Amino acid sequence: MGSGSGVLAIVILFSIVLVSTVVSAEGDGLIRVGLKKKPMDQNSRPAARLVEKEGKPLVAGKYGLRGGLGNGDETDIVSLKNYMNAQYFGEIAIGTPPQKFTVIFDTGSSNLWVPSSKCYFSIACLFHSRYTSTRSSTYRKNGKPADIHYGTGSISGFFSQDHVTVGDLVVQDQVFIEATREPSITFLVAKFDGILGLGFKEISVGNVEPVWYTMVNQGLIKEPVFSFWFNRHADEGEGGEIVFGGVDPNHFKGKHTYVPVTQKGYWQFNMGDVLIGNQSTGFCSGGCAAIADSGTSLIAGPTTIIAEINQKIGASGVVSQECKAVVAQYGQEILDMLLSETQPAKICSHIGLCTFDGTHGVSVGIESVVNDNGDLSAGLQSDAMCTACEMAVVWMQNQLKQNETQELILNYINELCERLPSPMGESSVDCASLASMPSVSFTIGGKSFELTPEQYILKVGEGAAAQCISGFTALDVPPPRGPLWILGDVFMGVYHTVFDYENLRVGFAEAA
Numbered sequence: 001m002g003s004g005s006g007v008l009a010i011v012i013l014f015s016i017v018l019v020s021t022v023v024s025a026e027g028d029g030l031i032r033v034g035l036k037k038k039p040m041d042q043n044s045r046p047a048a049r050l051v052e053k054e055g056k057p058l059v060a061g062k063y064g065l066r067g068g069l070g071n072g073d074e075t076d077i078v079s080l081k082n083y084m085n086a087q088y089f090g091e092i093a094i095g096t097p098p099q100k101f102t103v104i105f106d107t108g109s110s111n112l113w114v115p116s117s118k119c120y121f122s123i124a125c126l127f128h129s130r131y132t133s134t135r136s137s138t139y140r141k142n143g144k145p146a147d148i149h150y151g152t153g154s155i156s157g158f159f160s161q162d163h164v165t166v167g168d169l170v171v172q173d174q175v176f177i178e179a180t181r182e183p184s185i186t187f188l189v190a191k192f193d194g195i196l197g198l199g200f201k202e203i204s205v206g207n208v209e210p211v212w213y214t215m216v217n218q219g220l221i222k223e224p225v226f227s228f229w230f231n232r233h234a235d236e237g238e239g240g241e242i243v244f245g246g247v248d249p250n251h252f253k254g255k256h257t258y259v260p261v262t263q264k265g266y267w268q269f270n271m272g273d274v275l276i277g278n279q280s281t282g283f284c285s286g287g288c289a290a291i292a293d294s295g296t297s298l299i300a301g302p303t304t305i306i307a308e309i310n311q312k313i314g315a316s317g318v319v320s321q322e323c324k325a326v327v328a329q330y331g332q333e334i335l336d337m338l339l340s341e342t343q344p345a346k347i348c349s350h351i352g353l354c355t356f357d358g359t360h361g362v363s364v365g366i367e368s369v370v371n372d373n374g375d376l377s378a379g380l381q382s383d384a385m386c387t388a389c390e391m392a393v394v395w396m397q398n399q400l401k402q403n404e405t406q407e408l409i410l411n412y413i414n415e416l417c418e419r420l421p422s423p424m425g426e427s428s429v430d431c432a433s434l435a436s437m438p439s440v441s442f443t444i445g446g447k448s449f450e451l452t453p454e455q456y457i458l459k460v461g462e463g464a465a466a467q468c469i470s471g472f473t474a475l476d477v478p479p480p481r482g483p484l485w486i487l488g489d490v491f492m493g494v495y496h497t498v499f500d501y502e503n504l505r506v507g508f509a510e511a512a
Helices: 048-054 185-189 211-217 303-312 318-339 344-351 365-369 377-401 406-419 431-436
Strands: 021-025 031-035 076-079 081-083 087-094 099-106 112-115 140-150 153-166 169-181 194-197 225-230 240-244 252-260 268-271 274-276 288-292 299-301 354-356 361-363 427-429 440-444 447-451 457-460 467-470 472-474 484-487 495-500 505-511
Touching: 099 112, 112 153, 140 169, 153 211, 169 211, 252 268, 252 495, 268 440, 274 303, 299 303, 303 472, 318 344, 318 377, 318 406, 344 354, 344 377, 354 377, 377 406, 427 431, 431 457, 431 467
Parallel strands: 031 076, 099 194, 112 169, 288 484, 299 472
Antiparallel strands: 021 031, 076 240, 081 087, 087 099, 087 153, 112 194, 140 153, 153 169, 225 240, 225 495, 252 505, 268 288, 274 440, 299 484, 354 361, 427 467, 440 447, 457 467, 495 505
């Protein structure tokens, strides 16, 4: 998530969840911190429609510019939680006695930050765990101001110093950021409290030594290597594991293909051609830069190729889909109300897609913010439907003024829906068409790494209510830094990924 770090490409709607932690030893010298997983459901619809209000790109504005296991205590494992195959986060603790937080382990950034008890005016802080320095006997004051700008939000605060517990490791005197301001809605709806960056010091705000560096320097791990295994089966309790100090042979099949890091900062390397259904796209045949990023959900790449992929898989903008759904279900009713001279501003509230504040329709999500159960998801999900309804009312009004027939009006509104862009880059596909979709392959280190439709499509819900989201989104970075690909969790979930700090290389192997 980087020096311009982006929040996960798919942000999950917030609900308060108690995470039960289980620490267990399995006879292999490893400590595993187990996290429960919240089941995926239809109300956990991607919140791009919420974040779009901020006018930020869905992917990672962060790039928008700008072995075997060791034994004993020298290898450490932190389990990760998989939330709708979109957010993976694990638990750490700060201070003495430990104060617990859930964080994104993010290879695309290098700072550790958590909300501060001194965060008084940001609503996001109220919904997350907050660090209280006065409760820690190992706290040391720093006080220097800190400010991090992300693609989908920002945080600001100040530096502090304390012990940080990661799995069974205690990293002493780690400098981190106490966030006192989290103005972005992104952090309000996020399932995590903060971010633990695993990138290089070169992109660390304040030139602070990252947690990973401190682990190595304090001799807490045997090898300066960490690895990710993501469990892409959202219905299983285990979200995955990040292993510090080595790799777990049970997490992968065969051997890793390693490529050298070409630019320290992010874990960046060179990548070759991208193939759709075994056919070369040609765009990266001369080489493209790529970044392995555990803090980005989707795979982001040049629009030229992403457009080809989405055309082949029949992807359409989610905004268009929501609009057409409103027209199909409520179009005739809206027309009838307009013809009966119902006040246009009240139509969408009459239908139930919006509430009426006295002057115009407002998303019912506003009501759910203050409802008793504290669940934001249902209201936030309806926000796009309310917006689509309001647009349809305006369009139909204009067409009625032109004395068009009802049939022509409904057809015209559908055409307008088709033209609506998806501002966050999120694209939906027909779940029933997965079998006919092509594979997509990336050439890394001279080897082809294939993704099947089942692997690059995110499925929300079950049965007739299921909706499917493309795992690809566009991101254009000009030379010399680009063309650039961001291989996020969609890719890392299929391929076990090793980050070798000692040899400055990244390795990929089929995940077990």
